Each structure stands twice: as structure tokens, then as C-alpha cells.
Amino acid sequence: MNDIKERIAAELLAVRDRSLAYTEAEDDLLVRQHSPLMSPLVWDLAHVGNYEELWVLRAAAGIEPIRPEIDDIYDAFKHPRKDRPTLPLLGPAEARRYIEGVRGRVLDVLDAIDLEGADPLHRDGFVFGLVIQHEHQHDETMLATLQLSGQPGLVREGDLPQGRTGGPEEMYVPAGPFMMGTATLAWAYDNERPAHQVDLPAYWIDRLPVGNRAYAAFIEEGGYDDPRWWSAEGWQWRQRSGVSAPLFWVRDGDGWWRRRFGRTEPVPMDEPVQHVSWYEADAYARWAGKRLPTEAEWEKACGWDPRARRARRYPWGEEAPDPARANLGHRAARPAPLGAYPAGASAYGAEQMVGDVWEWTGSWFQPYPGFRAFPYKEYSEVFFGQEYRVLRGGSWAADPAAVRTTFRNWDYPIRRQIFTGFRCARSELV
Ligand SMILES: [Fe+2]
Numbered sequence: 001m002n003d004i005k006e007r008i009a010a011e012l013l014a015v016r017d018r019s020l021a022y023t024e025a026e027d028d029l030l031v032r033q034h035s036p037l038m039s040p041l042v043w044d045l046a047h048v049g050n051y052e053e054l055w056v057l058r059a060a061a062g063i064e065p066i067r068p069e070i071d072d073i074y075d076a077f078k079h080p081r082k083d084r085p086t087l088p089l090l091g092p093a094e095a096r097r098y099i100e101g102v103r104g105r106v107l108d109v110l111d112a113i114d115l116e117g118a119d120p121l122h123r124d125g126f127v128f129g130l131v132i133q134h135e136h137q138h139d140e141t142m143l144a145t146l147q148l149s150g151q152p153g154l155v156r157e158g159d160l161p162q163g164r165t166g167g168p169e170e171m172y173v174p175a176g177p178f179m180m181g182t183a184t185l186a187w188a189y190d191n192e193r194p195a196h197q198v199d200l201p202a203y204w205i206d207r208l209p210v211g212n213r214a215y216a217a218f219i220e221e222g223g224y225d226d227p228r229w230w231s232a233e234g235w236q237w238r239q240r241s242g243v244s245a246p247l248f249w250v251r252d253g254d255g256w257w258r259r260r261f262g263r264t265e266p267v268p269m270d271e272p273v274q275h276v277s278w279y280e281a282d283a284y285a286r287w288a289g290k291r292l293p294t295e296a297e298w299e300k301a302c303g304w305d306p307r308a309r310r311a312r313r314y315p316w317g318e319e320a321p322d323p324a325r326a327n328l329g330h331r332a333a334r335p336a337p338l339g340a341y342p343a344g345a346s347a348y349g350a351e352q353m354v355g356d357v358w359e360w361t362g363s364w365f366q367p368y369p370g371f372r373a374f375p376y377k378e379y380s381e382v383f384f385g386q387e388y389r390v391l392r393g394g395s396w397a398a399d400p401a402a403v404r405t406t407f408r409n410w411d412y413p414i415r416r417q418i419f420t421g422f423r424c425a426r427s428e429l430v
Helices: 003-022 027-031 041-060 081-086 092-112 123-149 212-220 232-241 278-287 295-303
Strands: 170-173 176-180 196-200 203-206 249-252 255-260 263-266 358-364 389-392 408-411 425-427
Touching: 003 041, 003 092, 003 123, 027 041, 027 092, 041 092, 041 123, 170 295, 176 295, 196 295, 203 295, 212 278, 232 278, 278 358, 295 358, 295 389
Parallel strands: none
Antiparallel strands: 170 203, 176 196, 203 425, 249 255, 255 263, 358 389, 389 408
């Protein structure tokens, strides 16, 4: 096997180990629905195998369906998450057998396939990149489900670097054009393409994500009770939901505790805030005299190298993420303290832009000019419009295989179960 095939085989193995680790639990925990926002874990498990069957075996290799009768059950578009427990799902043991059977054939296809062929699904292993990233994204979703389940002892902990204090609060990004999106990254999704020039006025962006200490100050100063800080829809949501702190926070006298994977612990004040909705992020930013960065501002501050006039794959350059540069790939089940990654700074000096928490941006999820759906409309195109807000950067639960400066994620502005925080920006005063 050549290098790229070896890399694909290693990535397939790693992501499957991850999925199996998250579903190493009693059957009851796997088949139960822990929240109407989430699928039962056993749905995610069989769904990643079904997706792999559809795309690698059927679409790329032209192999006859193995289990066509289950396609409907695992089609994310046919059944919203809240309805999935009522479907005739494969049980845990059967789901594991099914995905293992699919995977065996996938490795045979990988062995035989020509990755330099004309088929865009084959070229540079795109279809394998598609299923690897897809499975990692479901693994992150499974972690959100495990967090919602409140069950202790299921999710691995680990060590993170220390934080550091000091340094500027904001970084300056001078006016000028940059290249947004990508034309060259082989495994990038359709929504990251094509690369296109965007000219931005000068702005300031926070060097670090907003931390729990600053967010707690927003709460103490009545941020949740003052409609001045909220958008009209945000205020409606706040009134309707009764929300008054990040999800999983619990007040205890003058302090805050949080629930995290079945433990209850004091909120670490030097960590980026997570589990806040877009509306909360937007209100905090207004209270702080700032705003959320647009998606373009976020990407320029993260990935543009103004000296080389070139976009970087990661904030620090092209080298793969490592433990000194970013908190990715579930090294520990939490964001790292603020200031933990000076070596991961971008060309403009912004830190912790990839890893730790997804970051809400002020932008709707929209196509780039010249967008073409590939390999199917339901990946991105059906989500474009003014319904979903863009998230950037990847969380501690995102795998490096599904993180890069151009990667776009999106969700409803009310969502809080995802590992999401934010940083602020402001326009240069003129
Ligand atoms: Fe999926």
C-alpha cells in the first residue's frame, strides 16, 4: 500500500476505536434516549456504518447493498432525532456486527482502488476522508449525548497544559484582502470551497476565547435580565426558556458549580466558557461593548499569513496539531485553561482558535460565491440560509482529521449541548 492508503487505513482504525470506546456500555444506556435533542447512541453507531456502506461500498465501489432494508432507519433526513428511539433500530450487538462487516469490505475497496482516478470520489481518497470525518463528527455528538446522560465514569479524562496570564486582550487585524476557503485541501467539504478573495476593513479580535470568569461577571451584573444586551429573538428565547447561566452550571451561594460527565465540580474560572447558545454569546458581546466576529473575520485572524500572503491549514502553519499547540481529539474531557497554547498562536497572535471550544460567529451559514454541491446536496446546501449560525475552530472533542482553518460547522442559535463558546471582536474606531 502507498502512503496515502496507509494513512487512510490508520485513520479508519483510529476513528472506529473511538466509536467503540464511546459505546462500551450497558445496552440500556445505548438504546435509551437521553435527550430529545440527541439520538440513542446505538443509532449513531449503526448510522456511521450505514453511511460508510452508502458512500464507500455503493457510491464509490459499485458494490451491491448489504442491508438495503435499514437505509431508511439510518437516513438522518427522514427521521428527526427525537423520533429515532421509536424506529426498529439494530440492537447494540447487531449494530457492532453490521459496522464491522461493512468495514471489512471497505478495507478491501481501499486495497484495490485507484486514488488517482478520474472519479472525484476516488481522487486523493476523498470518499474515505468523507467517512472518517463523518464518524469523528458523530463521535463528538456521542460525547454530547454522554454529557447529557449525566452518567459518571464513561468518558476518559486526561492531562492538559497549564494556562498562563498576561498578554494583550485583543489582537489587531489590519484592513486588507485575504483568501477565504480552500481550493487545495483534498478532504475539505463542498461548503469550504471555492477559495475566494474577501476584503475586510480593520478590526480587533479577542486573543482568547471568553472565559468563565468574564462570563460569570456578565451574569452577576444582571446580563440575563437586561434586554438592552439581547437581540429581539434572543430576548424572546431568554424569556421563554428561563435560561440564566450556561447549560450544566448550578449556582451555589455566591459561586458556581458545573456538571461534567457525571461529576459535579467548581466551575474553573480560567477555562473558556462552553455550553452557551448563540443568543447568549451575542448578548455577552454587546454587554462587553463588542460583537461576535463575522465568519470571515474569524477565518482571517485564524488562518491568514499576511507576510507570506497565503492561508495556513492551522493557525501556526502546516504541521499537524500536537499537544503543545491545540486541545483536540479528546485529550481530556474539557477545554484547556486560557493561555495554554502560546505555540498555537495564529499569525495575528490569536490563541486557542482551534480546539477547546467551537466558537460562534456572527454569520449565517451561507454558500461561498461559486459553491457547487458535492457529493450530495444534503451535506451542506439544504442548510444554507438564515436558520443556522456558523461555528468555527473545533472543540476539545473534535478530531484533528475534521479540523482546519477553513472548516465550517453550523447549528441553530438556541443550541447549548454542543461544546461551544465564543470570542468577541470589534470594528476599528474611525
Ligand atoms: Fe451523519
